[in-house]
Amino acid sequence: MNLQERDKKHLWHPLKQHQTHPNSLGIVKAKGCILTDEHGNEYIDAISSWYTCMFGHCNDYITSRVYEQMKTLDQIMFSDFTHEPAVKLSEELIKILPKNQNRIFFNDNGSTAVEAGIKMALQYYFNKGEKRNTFIAFEDGFHGDTFGAMSVSGLSVYNGPFEDFLMDIQRIPVPNGENNETIAQKLQQIISEHNVAGFIYEPLVQGAAGMKIHKAEDLNSILAICKENDVLTIADEVMTGFGKTGNHFASDEVATKPDIICLSKALTAGLVPMSITSCTEEIYRAFLDNDIAKGFFHCHTYSANPIACSAALASIELLQTKEIQDNIQFIQNSNISFSEKIENHPKVNSTRCKGVILAIDLNTNAGRYGTLRDQLLKSFMDEGVFLRPLGNTIYIQPPYVITKEQLEKTYTTIEKVLDSL
Ligand SMILES: *Cc1c(COP(=O)(O)O)cnc(C)c1O
Numbered sequence: 001m002n003l004q005e006r007d008k009k010h011l012w013h014p015l016k017q018h019q020t021h022p023n024s025l026g027i028v029k030a031k032g033c034i035l036t037d038e039h040g041n042e043y044i045d046a047i048s049s050w051y052t053c054m055f056g057h058c059n060d061y062i063t064s065r066v067y068e069q070m071k072t073l074d075q076i077m078f079s080d081f082t083h084e085p086a087v088k089l090s091e092e093l094i095k096i097l098p099k100n101q102n103r104i105f106f107n108d109n110g111s112t113a114v115e116a117g118i119k120m121a122l123q124y125y126f127n128k129g130e131k132r133n134t135f136i137a138f139e140d141g142f143h144g145d146t147f148g149a150m151s152v153s154g155l156s157v158y159n160g161p162f163e164d165f166l167m168d169i170q171r172i173p174v175p176n177g178e179n180n181e182t183i184a185q186k187l188q189q190i191i192s193e194h195n196v197a198g199f200i201y202e203p204l205v206q207g208a209a210g211m212k213i214h215k216a217e218d219l220n221s222i223l224a225i226c227k228e229n230d231v232l233t234i235a236d237e238v239m240t241g242f243g244k245t246g247n248h249f250a251s252d253e254v255a256t257k258p259d260i261i262c263l264s265k266a267l268t269a270g271l272v273p274m275s276i277t278s279c280t281e282e283i284y285r286a287f288l289d290n291d292i293a294k295g296f297f298h299c300h301t302y303s304a305n306p307i308a309c310s311a312a313l314a315s316i317e318l319l320q321t322k323e324i325q326d327n328i329q330f331i332q333n334s335n336i337s338f339s340e341k342i343e344n345h346p347k348v349n350s351t352r353c354k355g356v357i358l359a360i361d362l363n364t365n366a367g368r369y370g371t372l373r374d375q376l377l378k379s380f381m382d383e384g385v386f387l388r389p390l391g392n393t394i395y396i397q398p399p400y401v402i403t404k405e406q407l408e409k410t411y412t413t414i415e416k417v418l419d420s421l
Pocket residue numbers: 109110111112114142143144145202207208236237238239240264265
């Protein structure tokens with residue numbers, strides 16, 4: 001029996017209705033931008049396996065660094081001990097994060113980075129003797145699948161069974177260039193009527209919402225109001241971090257810097273799961289006290305796993321090389337050219353680009369998990385390109401190491417599939 005058949009016996013996949021979608025393709029190998037399935041077919045991974053493997057799959061430099069670390073120190077409890085990979089990673093991250101960031105807290109995935117950020121903001125005020133119990137979030141943001149993260153996510157795709165158990169969240173619209181006044185008024189009203197602890201947002205690009213892009217200036221007006229009113233700001237850079245938007249972080253482009261930043265996905269270049277919640281020294285200081293209970297009693301067993309830290313260190317090194325920075329620029333320019341070409345296609349409603357991200361909205365109604373989306377996914381796979389449309393939106397977010405030929409093939413495949421609709 002092949003993988004696909006054996007899989008059906010005991011496995012339960014995420015984001016899947018097994019009754020209607022029983023098959024999962026067996027992948028046996030991934031190298032650079034190429035995935036190989038169990039039948040020997042190859043696919044260009046044009047979305048970097050959910051925005052993680054930005055330096056290509058099984059990157060030789062990163063895997064060799066991880067292998068060295070594995071032989072030296074594998075896992076150690078971070079509540080009692082420290083180690084070189086964690087210390088070094090904190091030093092390297094502080095060098096590239098927005099200047100106001102000074103503390104690095106470890107978690108193990110994007111959702112738990114968000115949970116830690118939410119808890120930091122709540123306890124920051126609790127420790128100061130202020131009761132604040134509300135968060136503000138964008139209408140269609142996505143921040144993960146654990147309860148706190150689910151609560152702040154406006155994109156409630158099938159949150160039905162859990163809605164009664166979610167936190168109290170106030171929502172504001174995402175800036176669209178014309179609604180700044182409305183947002184400002186709504187924000188002021190929420191702040192005056194509730195005890196708001198923080199505002200959480202995906203800076204510049206809302207990933208799961210369909211790679212929706214908003215302007216740095218518009219986001220900045222919102223953050224400025226939060227700052228004036230002592231509402232802590234939490235930038236969820238789980239998707240945008242580490243070069244996706246052109247800069248190392250999306251927040252680099254926004255004048256007002258966040259108090260807390262959540263990082264994951266490309267942090268470890270797709271090798272192993274890890275995440276980080278960074279914050280300002282001011283937030284950290286609110287947890288210092290002779291009273292032990294004012295400390296941050298939040299921990300994951302694999303916090304600061306040395307192997308994961310070594311993967312992150314190697315990828316941060318690569319990110320800062322001229323070669324990778326040039327590639328990011330190249331992908332950005334190529335996306336803009338292709339976008340100008342494809343935006344007049346009869347099946348295209350609009351296109352948008354930010355950094356290595358290109359999104360194309362179709363002028364048909366696909367539905368988030370509808371049949372057109374399934375058909376598109378299959379057509380792309382038949383052509384040897386892995387693209388996973390989000391409802392009406394086809395997007396690419398290729399590894400920074402994608403070759404010119406692979407990128408061209410991705411574009412021509414999109415065009416060909418659109419022509420066939
Ligand atoms: C993917 C994602 C998360 C959740 O990360 P997981 O590792 O899947 O828990 C949170 N926020 C954003 C912006 C994401 O893109």
